[in-house]
Amino acid sequence: MAKQPDKSKDTGLKGAQAPAADGDYEIPKPQRRPGEAEQPLSITSLMDIMTIQLVFLIMSLTSDPLNVTVNSAMQLALSSAENAPKMDSIPIIVTKEKIIVDNKGVANLTCSIGKDPCDTTVFRDINFCETEPNRPEIGDICSKTFTLAVDKLHKERSDVNSMVIQSLLDALKEAVEQQMEQNRELGRKFKGTVTLVVDKEIPFRVLMEVIYTAGRVEVEGKGLSKFRMAIARNQ
Amino acid sequence: MARREIESLGDPNLVPIMAIMCILIPVLLFSFVFYDVKVQDISLPKFGGGGKGGPQVISLSVKVLANKSLEVVEQPSDGSEPTVTVLEKVPYRACKDKETPCSQCDGAERIEYNYAGLYNTLRKLKNREEFKEQDSITIAAEENIPWRVTARVIDAVRSQLAEDEYGVSPDQADNPLCHYERAPKKRDKNIKIEVDPEEAEEAAAAEAAAGEEGAAQKSTLDPPVPLFPKVVFSLL
Numbered sequence: 001m002a003k004q005p006d007k008s009k010d011t012g013l014k015g016a017q018a019p020a021a022d023g024d025y026e027i028p029k030p031q032r033r034p035g036e037a038e039q040p041l042s043i044t045s046l047m048d049i050m051t052i053q054l055v056f057l058i059m060s061l062t063s064d065p066l067n068v069t070v071n072s073a074m075q076l077a078l079s080s081a082e083n084a085p086k087m088d089s090i091p092i093i094v095t096k097e098k099i100i101v102d103n104k105g106v107a108n109l110t111c112s113i114g115k116d117p118c119d120t121t122v123f124r125d126i127n128f129c130e131t132e133p134n135r136p137e138i139g140d141i142c143s144k145t146f147t148l149a150v151d152k153l154h155k156e157r158s159d160v161n162s163m164v165i166q167s168l169l170d171a172l173k174e175a176v177e178q179q180m181e182q183n184r185e186l187g188r189k190f191k192g193t194v195t196l197v198v199d200k201e202i203p204f205r206v207l208m209e210v211i212y213t214a215g216r217v218e219v220e221g222k223g224l225s226k227f228r229m230a231i232a233r234n235q
Numbered sequence: 236m237a238r239r240e241i242e243s244l245g246d247p248n249l250v251p252i253m254a255i256m257c258i259l260i261p262v263l264l265f266s267f268v269f270y271d272v273k274v275q276d277i278s279l280p281k282f283g284g285g286g287k288g289g290p291q292v293i294s295l296s297v298k299v300l301a302n303k304s305l306e307v308v309e310q311p312s313d314g315s316e317p318t319v320t321v322l323e324k325v326p327y328r329a330c331k332d333k334e335t336p337c338s339q340c341d342g343a344e345r346i347e348y349n350y351a352g353l354y355n356t357l358r359k360l361k362n363r364e365e366f367k368e369q370d371s372i373t374i375a376a377e378e379n380i381p382w383r384v385t386a387r388v389i390d391a392v393r394s395q396l397a398e399d400e401y402g403v404s405p406d407q408a409d410n411p412l413c414h415y416e417r418a419p420k421k422r423d424k425n426i427k428i429e430v431d432p433e434e435a436e437e438a439a440a441a442e443a444a445a446g447e448e449g450a451a452q453k454s455t456l457d458p459p460v461p462l463f464p465k466v467v468f469s470l471l
Contacts, residue, residue: 043249050256057263066272077386080420081275081393082459130383131329134343147379195274198382204299205378207385208470211277228274231386 066091066230068197072124073097077200079231088183089193089228090175092168094210096123096148096199099168102178106171107154109206114144126201148203163212172217172224180219193226275389278371278467293365295463296373297353298471299380299388305348307356322352325402327412337413338406348384351415354391354462355400361462362399372463375471389466394459395421422457 061067066085068076073096093100096118099107111118113126128135129142149160156164176192183190194214198207214224298306307320329342360366372392376385396418402411 043253047249047253047256050253050260053260054256054263057260061263061266068272069266076272077383079273079275079386080390081273082456083274083276085272085274132343133345200381200383200386202382203378204376204380204382204385205470207382208468211468227277229277229382229386229389230272230274233271233273 066195066197068093068230072120072127073199074197075127075200076230076232077198078234080234081231082233083228085195085228085230086193088179088188088191089195089226090172090179090224091195091197091230092172092210092214093197094199094202094206096126096201099150099165099210101168101171102175104171106167107165108151109148110151112145112147113141130200146201148201148206150206150209163209164216165209165213168210168213169216172214173219176217176219176222176224180222190222191226192222192224193228194224195228195230197230275386275393276466277389278465293369294373295360295366295369295371296375296469297357297388297392299348299374299376299384300471301377301379305350305353305388307353307360309360320356322349322356325349325352325411328410330413333417337410337417340410340413347412348387349411350387350391351402351411353388354396354415355403357392357462358395358399361395370461370463371465371467373467373469375469377471385468392463392466393461394464395462397421420459423460424457426458426460 068074070076074093090101095109096111097109098105099109111122113122122141125138125141126146128138129146132138133142150165152158152160154165154167156162156166156169176190180190196207196210198210211227214227217224293312294310296308296310298308300306304324305322307322309318311317324346326344327347328340328344330337330340331342357372374385374388374392376388396415397420398418401415401418402408407414
């Protein structure tokens with residue numbers, strides 16, 4: 001029969017820290033000098049680190065002229081373009097759900113996959129069709145017809161065939177007026193530049209409707225004439 | 236007496252502020268974009284008839300068709316029959332990383348538009364005398380073409396790559412798009428990019444603000460050699 005090792009030797013503890021008679025171990029208490037008070041946890045240095053992190057993040061976010069929020073409804077297309085976005089352009093964001101100007105949704109998009117309406121799962125899965133169309137989790141979604149169109153209620157005269165998105169036109173006029181006023185105060189010239197931040201699955205028709213509508217904006221004889229498409233750089 | 240009371244207050248309790256920061260930092264990190272956002276210029280679509288006058292040039296356009304192919308159309312200004320080059324879709328296997336040779340890519344095979352063929356065709360056209368000075372091209376796409384496809388077509392038409400053609404030689408023919416995707420841009424420090432005078436001023440100011448480090452960073456990349464840099468959109 002094998003000899004059992006002596007537990008009291010294995011622990012390396014002596015005296016009060018050795019196993020109690022019933023087999024339970026006592027938690028060793030930190031040794032403190034007589035008269036020494038218990039010190040609270042000092043978090044001042046951690047606060048410094050966090051403050052620096054917070055300032056860096058806020059600065060990075062505010063200095064980004066486009067401030068693109070990426071989610072399943074907004075994925076940028078990949079491209080090898082090299083021009084940096086400019087600060088003084090008017091951004092128009094086109095997601096799979098809506099068109100956004102000045103952080104306000106101005107027109108909704110209707111979406112269908114096959115004969116069914118889309119939900120967030122469809123938005124997530126359809127993003128894989130570019131790179132992984134055979135991914136098992138997404139099933140046969142890539143072989144179905146994916147349709148995105150601007151809701152006809154937002155079109156000019158509610159005509160589904162119209163190229164003009166009336167609510168976008170109104171919002172852009174307001175944004176142009178606002179920017180012209182700002183430029184007047186700052187003594188800058190109005191450039192009429194639009195940056196389109198478009199989800200990668202947005203069909204060409206919707207893109208053209210947005211560009212055509214923006215081209216129709218005219219305030220004080222000036223309009224939007226320069227168009228830039230935002231992309232994610234792939235090299 | 237009052238001074239003693241103030242002194243006895245001790246260190247402020249930073250725990251609630253820490254708690255706020257612990258929430259704020261993950262929220263900001265979550266909304267942070269970790270990839271490089273750039274922009275590419277496009278021109279307004281042309282609706283209705285073309286303008287009168289101007290030089291007699293061959294109108295060049297790329298048609299993006301939903302289930303078929305890409306077509307490069309050369310339309311002479313005298314109204315004669317256009318020359319159409321049809322580029323059928325090609326199989327493409329993605330690689331896990333850029334170090335793996337294209338012939339050893341083991342990703343699932345899928346069918347893609349022949350962007351490499353489009354680039355090869357346009358590069359050949361650019362070498363022809365009648366297109367030497369031409370800088371604009373029309374991209375006409377069908378209604379349901381997703382923006383990601385149009386963005387890659389723009390890439391293929393805008394700037395020249397290091398080689399004249401990709402995916403044609405026998406060693407590249409099995410996965411042509413892989414070779415095309417990895418191709419570096421052709422660059423030339425003597426290329427002058429047309430910029431708005433105001434934008435040039437802004438860029439100079441930004442460069443000055445960035446200091447020597449910014450200037451050094453900028454000088455590392457020469458401007459890309461253009462192919463057909465002015466892109467006009469049109470709906471088919």
